[in-house]
Amino acid sequence: MPLEASGVLFSLGIPLSDINLSIQIVDVPSCLPNEPSIKIGDIPSDAVLPERWCRTPVRHVVSSIHGRDVERVMRAFHIVQWRRESLYCGVCGNKNSDSQTETARICPHCRRVEYPRIAPAVIVLITNDKDEILLAHNAKFNAGVYSLIAGFNEAGESLEQTIEREIWEEVGLKVNAVCYKISQSWPFPRSLMTGWTARYAAGVIQPDGIEIEDARWFKRDKLPELPGNGSVARWLINRWRLEH
Numbered sequence: 001m002p003l004e005a006s007g008v009l010f011s012l013g014i015p016l017s018d019i020n021l022s023i024q025i026v027d028v029p030s031c032l033p034n035e036p037s038i039k040i041g042d043i044p045s046d047a048v049l050p051e052r053w054c055r056t057p058v059r060h061v062v063s064s065i066h067g068r069d070v071e072r073v074m075r076a077f078h079i080v081q082w083r084r085e086s087l088y089c090g091v092c093g094n095k096n097s098d099s100q101t102e103t104a105r106i107c108p109h110c111r112r113v114e115y116p117r118i119a120p121a122v123i124v125l126i127t128n129d130k131d132e133i134l135l136a137h138n139a140k141f142n143a144g145v146y147s148l149i150a151g152f153n154e155a156g157e158s159l160e161q162t163i164e165r166e167i168w169e170e171v172g173l174k175v176n177a178v179c180y181k182i183s184q185s186w187p188f189p190r191s192l193m194t195g196w197t198a199r200y201a202a203g204v205i206q207p208d209g210i211e212i213e214d215a216r217w218f219k220r221d222k223l224p225e226l227p228g229n230g231s232v233a234r235w236l237i238n239r240w241r242l243e244h
């Protein structure tokens with residue numbers, strides 16, 4: 001199955017000799033021992049694709065595949081983006097080389113080593129004492145779609161502090177009983193998404209009006225349109241729906 005997003009194209013199993021394009025094919029080791037490597041080719045978004053290949057947004061693909069296939073696609077997408085952004089040394093500006101021993105770029109001039117960048121992020125399912133969860137409509141979402149409060153970790157913050165800050169900034173609430181549940185690679189663009197639960201403690205919902213356009217408490221039998229399967233947000237919501 002060929003996959004594409006933002007000009008990036010991957011293959012899950014189809015021989016890359018199928019691609020009649022002059023592109024560099026890179027072997028990326030799997031994170032797991034005894035698992036085949038992932039072959040990545042970065043094809044320009046305006047390239048004419050060979051027959052049998054099509055372009056499919058990665059987000060759509062990961063909502064329809066499962067298990068290790070999801071993780072391998074996430075890794076491939078993350079590495080391709082990082083390779084695009086690490087062509088040159090960030091200190092001296094010379095062109096980087098590929099490390100022969102690990103997934104890294106090395107500057108031949110100053111020996112600076114650059115690894116794939118990973119930005120930790122949090123997403124949190126907030127419950128109240130009325131058996132409801134807080135869902136918010138982000139300005140970037142499609143109309144009618146609601147999800148959990150999420151945000152990026154700032155330099156110097158613990159993830160627990162990120163959760164408290166994001167919830168306060170985006171909807172003006174205080175929470176307690178913050179509890180870690182799950183994590184997932186989420187390379188849109190380069191996150192490690194960590195999923196959490198928390199209990200409402202104080203405050204009145206006040207969407208920030210910039211990132212969050214609307215936020216409300218929802219009961220489990222009256223949920224709005226949700227993010228697709230395969231996301232940590234959906235996993236946390238589904239898990240809550242099945243409780244009791």
Ligand SMILES: [Zn+2]
Nearest residue numbers: 089092107110
């Ligand atoms: Zn350098």
